[in-house]
Structures are given as C-alpha cells and as structure tokens.
Amino acid sequence: MNRLIRDARGVTIVEFAIILPAMLTLICGTVEMGHMILARQVLEGAVVDAARKATASMETGEADRRAIMIASITSSMASFPRAPGQAIDIQTRVYADFSSAYPETYTDTNGNNRFDAGEPYVDRNRNGQWDNATAKTGTLGGPGDVVSYTARYPKRLLFGFVGRFVGRANGVLPLSATTVVRNEAVVRS
Known part of the structure; x- marks a missing residue:
C-alpha cells in the first residue's frame, strides 16, 4: 500500500489534463484577438477603398454605389469568414461640409x-x-457634399467556444469602420 502511494507515474498526464482547457482557451483567445485586430484593419482600408470607388462619379446612382461598396468590401474581406445568414450593412449620412460631419x-x-x-x-x-x-436629408448627396459611410461586417469567430468568454455566445463579432468622402464638385454633362 505504501508503495502505491509513493508511485508518481501518471501524475504528469493528470496535471496536463487539468491545465489543458485553460491553456487551449488562452491560446485560441490570443489567436482570435489577433485575427480580430487584423480584420478590423483590413475593414478600415476596405471601406476607404470602397467609398473611393463608389463616389468616383456623381452619375452613379445610390443602388449602384451600395452594390459597388458591398462587392469591394466582400472582396477585401474574403480572408475573414462572415457569419452565416448575415450581410454587410452600409449606412450613409450626407453633410454640407466636413465641419458639420x-x-x-x-x-x-x-x-x-x-x-x-x-x-x-x-x-x-x-x-x-x-x-x-448636422446631417442633410438623403443618402446620396449632391455635388460637393460630404458623405459618411459606415460599414458593419459580421465576422464569424474562428473558435466559437471563445465567444462565450467574451460575451459573443452567438459566434459573431460585429466589426465596423467609417470613412468620410466628398462627392465630386460638379456633375459632368
């Protein structure tokens, strides 16, 4: 009996089994945080680029601008999984000038x-x-108006179980980015 109590074989595996869940959560959480920071930075650039493409011409209608922006953001964010069943949302606000934005x-x-x-x-x-x-009415704006675009991207978490620890049990991390651009000053005829 004494010999059995002093036998230390197998202790390492028991200790490892106890610490493994905490260690995996820490590692996965770190990877998830890094991925989220990278996705946020890419989204910032994607929104700026999409707004530039969408406002290149005043002849582009509102529906076309929205489609251009969504296509551009979707392309840029291809490496970051979007939550199933959720879409990119783009909100626009029009201002007379930058100081009122x-x-x-x-x-x-x-x-x-x-x-x-x-x-x-x-x-x-x-x-x-x-x-x-002080926003103006409308979502497209006229020549010389300043338009603020805010894109919301529903990023799916890489490790769903990490979501429970950060208050995102649904596995979706909503990211958003905003840019402000000025429409062309004149409409070509």
Whole structure:
C-alpha cells in the first residue's frame, strides 16, 4: 500500500489534463484577438477603398454605389469568414461640409455620454453654441457634399467556444469602420 502511494507515474498526464482547457482557451483567445485586430484593419482600408470607388462619379446612382461598396468590401474581406445568414450593412449620412460631419467636442462633466447645457465645449465654428453633427436629408448627396459611410461586417469567430468568454455566445463579432468622402464638385454633362 505504501508503495502505491509513493508511485508518481501518471501524475504528469493528470496535471496536463487539468491545465489543458485553460491553456487551449488562452491560446485560441490570443489567436482570435489577433485575427480580430487584423480584420478590423483590413475593414478600415476596405471601406476607404470602397467609398473611393463608389463616389468616383456623381452619375452613379445610390443602388449602384451600395452594390459597388458591398462587392469591394466582400472582396477585401474574403480572408475573414462572415457569419452565416448575415450581410454587410452600409449606412450613409450626407453633410454640407466636413465641419458639420463631426460634432463639436465637449467635456462630459456629469458622465451621461451626451452634451448638456453648461458643459465646456470647443466652439469650432464660433457661433456661441454647441453643434452636433448636422446631417442633410438623403443618402446620396449632391455635388460637393460630404458623405459618411459606415460599414458593419459580421465576422464569424474562428473558435466559437471563445465567444462565450467574451460575451459573443452567438459566434459573431460585429466589426465596423467609417470613412468620410466628398462627392465630386460638379456633375459632368
């Protein structure tokens, strides 16, 4: 009996079996994080490139612009699996100029994530009041307008079980990227 208690054979395999799940989760999580960072960077470039292609001519209609952007982003993101049954979503907003495309910065003194009267702000246009981003109506914009494109890409996680640890049990990591471009100043006739 004493000899059986002192026998240490097999201890290594038991220790390995105990630590293996944590080690695999850590390794897979690191790979997933790296893949997500790379996918985010590629998406940023893809959105800029797609917006450039889509706004190359004012004669291109809204449906065609959207199709050009989706095709371009899909091509650029081919190495990053998209979640089954989910599509790339593109949201557009039109502004008169670049200064109206971004809200004036402010200090959120009460921490409610919105501007309230009395909070300090940077008055970029020097009109004496805080201005939010002021979008125009429409999604295509006219000659010289500034258009903001936001693309949302539903990236499928490489390791589905990692999703449970990062709050993505459905296995989808929504990535988004935004770019702002100016339409051509004139329409060719």
